[in-house]
Amino acid sequence: MAWETEHKRLDPGTVLAGVAAGIADPLKARYYVAMHDLPLAGRETVGQPVGTLMLTTEWSDWRNGWWWWIQSVYVDPGHRRQGVFAALYRHVREQALAVPDVLGLRLYVEQDNKAALRTYEALGMRDAGYRLLAETFERPAG
Ligand SMILES: CC(C)(COP(=O)(O)OP(=O)(O)OC[C@H]1O[C@@H](n2cnc3c(N)ncnc32)[C@H](O)[C@@H]1OP(=O)(O)O)[C@@H](O)C(=O)NCCC(=O)NCCS
Secondary structure, three states: OHHHHHOOOOOHHHHHHHHHHHHHOOOOOEEEEEEEEEEOOOOOEEEEEEEEEEEEEEEEOOOOEEEEEEEEEEEOHHHOOOOHHHHHHHHHHHHHHOOOOEEEEEOOOOOOOHHHHHHHHHOOOOOOOOOOOOOOOOOOOO
């Protein structure tokens, strides 16, 4: 995903540790994986992972509630335009709507990532009018 969307090569060890830490601690993140059922012999099926997203949360004192942030969105290229992300989004949206103090869903997206922008807009998301600024610290590896 990093390569496709931002032409960035990530360090595999760091990513693996980051995903493992996110899965291990629900306060850090929650992962959702869309599975496609592949038929086996007889009536059995096996699930093939075809898309994923990660959720994080942000507390809003202005509104006394939580924003749920959608991050790390990726659908396998061979399964795009088949409603995989739409299904993940609807699922997360339903879960968010069921929690009274969740204000809504947010995400950030590279401004040149037109496919992702169109996808989010097609699902009802709108530009929230903010610019994203950051100062990234240079930390020694390890
Ligand atoms: C963006 C991405 C997640 C979309 O996933 P997807 O499963 O193919 O999306 P869906 O099939 O659910 O599409 C839902 C709707 O979004 C819109 N859409 C999706 N892909 C689009 C594209 N390439 N161009 C224009 N509109 C698109 C369409 O309206 C689509 O409905 P339709 O197919 O009935 O016309 C996928 O292309 C992807 O993984 N891209 C690479 C990683 C990435 O960019 N991640 C986001 C980083 S912020």
